[in-house]
Amino acid sequence: xxxxxxxxxxxxxxxxxxxxxxxxxxxxxxxxxxxxxxxxxxxxxxxxxxxxxxxxxxxxxxxxxxxxxxxxxxxxxxxxxxxxxxxxxxxxxxxxxxxxxxxxxxxxxxxxxxxxxxxxxxxxxxxxxxxxxxxxxxxxxxxxxxxxxxxxxxxxxxxxxxxxxxxxxxxxxxxxxxxxxxxxxxxxxxxxxxxxxxxxxxxxxxxxxxxxxxxxxx
Numbered sequence: 001x002x003x004x005x006x007x008x009x010x011x012x013x014x015x016x017x018x019x020x021x022x023x024x025x026x027x028x029x030x031x032x033x034x035x036x037x038x039x040x041x042x043x044x045x046x047x048x049x050x051x052x053x054x055x056x057x058x059x060x061x062x063x064x065x066x067x068x069x070x071x072x073x074x075x076x077x078x079x080x081x082x083x084x085x086x087x088x089x090x091x092x093x094x095x096x097x098x099x100x101x102x103x104x105x106x107x108x109x110x111x112x113x114x115x116x117x118x119x120x121x122x123x124x125x126x127x128x129x130x131x132x133x134x135x136x137x138x139x140x141x142x143x144x145x146x147x148x149x150x151x152x153x154x155x156x157x158x159x160x161x162x163x164x165x166x167x168x169x170x171x172x173x174x175x176x177x178x179x180x181x182x183x184x185x186x187x188x189x190x191x192x193x194x195x196x197x198x199x200x201x202x203x204x205x206x207x208x209x210x211x212x213x214x215x216x217x218x
Contacts, residue, residue, distance in 0.1 A: 005089035009097070011055035013039050019050035023215050024101035025208065026094065027053040028112030030134075032066040038109060044201040046209050052097060056111070057089050069111045077169070078114075080138040087118035094119075094126065103215035105208065107131040109196065110165070114138055120153065121145055121181075129154045129211040130182075131204055134163055134194050136170040137177045148181040154214075155182035156207040158200045160192025 013035050016022075025045065027038040035055040042051060056067040070082035098104050104127055108116035113135020120127045121142040132155060155178055159171070178184045185207060189197055 005057040005085055007057050007089050007093040008055060009093060011035050012093075012097070013053040015042060015049075015051035020100045021102065022048070022050040023103040023105070023212055024050050024052065024098050025105045025107060026097075027051065028069070028090070028106060028108035028116050029053070029056065029067070030108075030110030030112050031068050031072060032060050032064045033109075034066045037066075038107070038112075041107075041196075041201065044198075044205055046205060046212055048212060049208075050101070054090065054093060057086065069115045078138060080118075080140040083114050083118045083138040084122070084142070086115045087122050090115055090119055091123050091126065098126075103128045103211070103218075105129040105131070105211050107133070107204070107208075108135055109133045110135055110194065117155070118142075120155075121148065124148050124151060124153065127153070128215070129156075129207075131156045131158075131207060133158045133196055133200065133204075134160065134166060136166055136174045139173060145181060152181070152183045154207070154211065155184050155186075156204060157184060157186035158189065158196075158203065159186075160189045160194070160197075162191055163194045165194040 029037040035053045039053045056069040058068045060068045069086040106116035113132035116130050117132055117137050120130050121144045124144040124147045
């Protein structure tokens with residue numbers, strides 16, 4: 001991409017003003033949504049964390065609403081360079097926002113899940129756990145992949161049987177890649193479309209509680 005993407009930190013929604021020293025969970029919304037979209041998940045998340053919901057750096061073509069992490073030109077084979085550019089922009093934001101956080105987890109939906117996983121691959125030392133909902137791993141190889149194959153950070157991958165947005169090839173690639181690069185947990189939810197269910201949120205709560213327990217023990 002010709003210009004470096006920039007995330008507007010002023011648009012970030014925070015769960016609390018006093019967050020120094022607290023584990024940080026960052027929410028990354030999907031295509032045509034914004035920083036307000038996933039903020040409604042707060043009641044389903046564990047206590048004792050700071051939560052930040054980030055606005056993606058791009059806007060989709062009119063008349064689509066909201067924001068996007070990268071342009072959608074071919075969903076069957078998204079350009080991994082665009083996913084990487086979005087993840088690099090996110091990591092620049094994270095470098096400042098998470099400076100006092102003892103542990104960082106990411107929760108992304110759809111495009112946000114792809115960017116969360118790409119961020120883990122680019123900077124495995126800065127991301128301790130990832131929740132990827134209705135998303136996928138971008139193709140290609142990145143510098144952190146070998147590290148992930150050794151360290152196996154915890155990743156939760158949730159998706160629905162009736163999700164007709166993410167192509168089967170992307171699902172197959174992700175199902176092959178994640179077990180060899182993470183401590184993978186997750187679930188395929190019967191009847192769920194390209195969305196999030198209460199059952200899934202219960203599983204996410206359990207996963208994030210374990211992340212917090214590991215953080216407290218380290």
